[in-house]
Amino acid sequence: MTAIQPEYDCLVMGGGPAGSTTAALVAEAGYRTLLVERTAMPRASVGESLMPETYWIFKRLGVLNKMQASRFPHKVGVQFVGSSGKESAPFFFRSHDPRACSQTWHVDRAEFDWMLLQNAIAKGAECRDRTRALNVVMEDDRAVGVKLQGKSPGDPSRLIKARMVVDATGQKTLLGNQLGLRRMNPDLRKVAIWGHFRGAARDETGGGVKTVILHSGSKKSWFWYIPLAGDLVSVGLVGDRDTLLSNQLDDDRLDSEIVFQRELQQCQVLRDWLENAKAAKPLQVVKEFSYSHDRAAGDGWVLVGDAWGFIDPVYSSGVLFALKSAELAADAILEGFRQNDLSAAMVGRWLPEFAERTNLIRKLVAAFYSGNFRVGKFIQQHPEHRTELVDLLIGRIFDTPSGQGLPGKIFDDLDPWLQRMGNS
Numbered sequence: 001m002t003a004i005q006p007e008y009d010c011l012v013m014g015g016g017p018a019g020s021t022t023a024a025l026v027a028e029a030g031y032r033t034l035l036v037e038r039t040a041m042p043r044a045s046v047g048e049s050l051m052p053e054t055y056w057i058f059k060r061l062g063v064l065n066k067m068q069a070s071r072f073p074h075k076v077g078v079q080f081v082g083s084s085g086k087e088s089a090p091f092f093f094r095s096h097d098p099r100a101c102s103q104t105w106h107v108d109r110a111e112f113d114w115m116l117l118q119n120a121i122a123k124g125a126e127c128r129d130r131t132r133a134l135n136v137v138m139e140d141d142r143a144v145g146v147k148l149q150g151k152s153p154g155d156p157s158r159l160i161k162a163r164m165v166v167d168a169t170g171q172k173t174l175l176g177n178q179l180g181l182r183r184m185n186p187d188l189r190k191v192a193i194w195g196h197f198r199g200a201a202r203d204e205t206g207g208g209v210k211t212v213i214l215h216s217g218s219k220k221s222w223f224w225y226i227p228l229a230g231d232l233v234s235v236g237l238v239g240d241r242d243t244l245l246s247n248q249l250d251d252d253r254l255d256s257e258i259v260f261q262r263e264l265q266q267c268q269v270l271r272d273w274l275e276n277a278k279a280a281k282p283l284q285v286v287k288e289f290s291y292s293h294d295r296a297a298g299d300g301w302v303l304v305g306d307a308w309g310f311i312d313p314v315y316s317s318g319v320l321f322a323l324k325s326a327e328l329a330a331d332a333i334l335e336g337f338r339q340n341d342l343s344a345a346m347v348g349r350w351l352p353e354f355a356e357r358t359n360l361i362r363k364l365v366a367a368f369y370s371g372n373f374r375v376g377k378f379i380q381q382h383p384e385h386r387t388e389l390v391d392l393l394i395g396r397i398f399d400t401p402s403g404q405g406l407p408g409k410i411f412d413d414l415d416p417w418l419q420r421m422g423n424s
Contacts, residue, residue, distance in 0.1 A: 004128060004160060008034045010333060011146050011162035013133040015041055017319055018305025019168030020116035021326035024061055027124035029334050034126045036148060041129040042114035046194060046286060048107055048234050049075065049211045049226045049316035051395030052093055055101040057323040063119050071229045072105040074208035078393050080375045081214040085269050088376035092206050096390040106209060106226050136165055136175050143300035164333055164342055170306040171289060181293040188290035188312060191244050193256045193283050194236030200277035202227050211316055216266035219371055223270050232280060237263050238313060241287060256283045297348025304329045312365045320395045321358060328354060357397045363411055364392055372421035385410045
């Protein structure tokens with residue numbers, strides 16, 4: 001392995017899906033690209049359920065065949081379980097669109113992220129794990145490089161210059177925090193407690209597995225249920241931080257276990273599914289993960305993936321947004337290289353439309369947390385919106401089949417319907 005050079009065309013911070021996608025596309029175009037990741041790869045991560053629209057980005061990256069040949073179970077739909085325990089009819093993606101792109105996967109994030117990182121290397125990017133980005137160096141408000149520290153804590157830092165710096169550091173949002181741009185969403189101060197279980201119930205009706213969203217009986221929290229490869233299932237609890245973590249104990253692990261079990265008692269369906277299950281590893285906690293940034297691009301820098309922002313895990317949109325933002329940013333960066341223009345206007349030209357499209361999922365998240373969104377009942381009363389709702393669950397918000405408009409009309413009826421349900 002060659003040593004890190006003193007200068008690159010593009011330096012990407014973060015080895016997750018967004019960072020690897022950006023690095024792959026920029027390096028493939030022939031530009032000198034360095035990707036650095038502070039932890040040892042491969043490494044585990046949350047975010048195991050994909051949206052079907054990731055298909056097109058996998059195809060562009062050249063990894064679609066690897067996904068299709070992988071051991072990852074096929075995700076064929078989404079299902080919701082209400083606070084009363086009533087299960088909605090599953091939303092099977094292929095009944096909405098019979099093409100192969102309507103099927104996706106539940107992934108092991110360590111394997112998945114490693115595959116994307118190896119793809120970036122194959123396309124010419126230099127990738128270094130256990131290499132910490134300390135800070136982005138700015139000159140006259142323009143990013144000119146990154147101070148890196150090597151694999152050992154005692155290693156000296158060194159400045160690596162770059163014409164373009166991409167922040168794909170996930171929820172650490174290194175550059176967003178450095179510039180004071182990060183803003184937490186006060187309406188989504190959530191916490192997630194999650195873990196993996198073996199021996200849990202598994203339903204493969206429809207030719208694959210489903211992501212299941214279950215409300216607790218109190219309606220104050222919800223669970224995700226994501227069957228993974230083999231006998232593993234990812235189960236996560238999400239709720240308001242102040243509600244779930246009130247009266248905390250000193251031992252975070254013990255505290256999270258108590259909270260998880262307390263809320264599990266409020267969800268009989270999930271209790272039945274986990275009746276014979278055993279925890280595969282201790283529960284993990286992620287706090288206050290919903291945020292955005294005042295700006296996501298500047299001269300010589302751009303934020304992608306979770307460093308751009310994160311809405312909520314309920315509709316499994318995180319990896320799609322990471323991949324799509326990285327693809328759009330890479331295209332803008334490549335155009336900037338061709339025109340010798342790496343201004344904020346150029347490298348961030350995709351951001352307004354991206355924010356507009358992702359806001360559709362944000363609105364659907366707000367509907368979910370209103371406490372009044374009974375998916376089956378709404379579709380029963382408004383069957384004309386079933387297609388559009390499935391489009392949102394698929395993630396079809398960036399591109400649609402020829403002749404179809406983008407989703408959004410559903411909210412003309414959903415918003416007043418939620419208000420009526422709240423008043424009833």
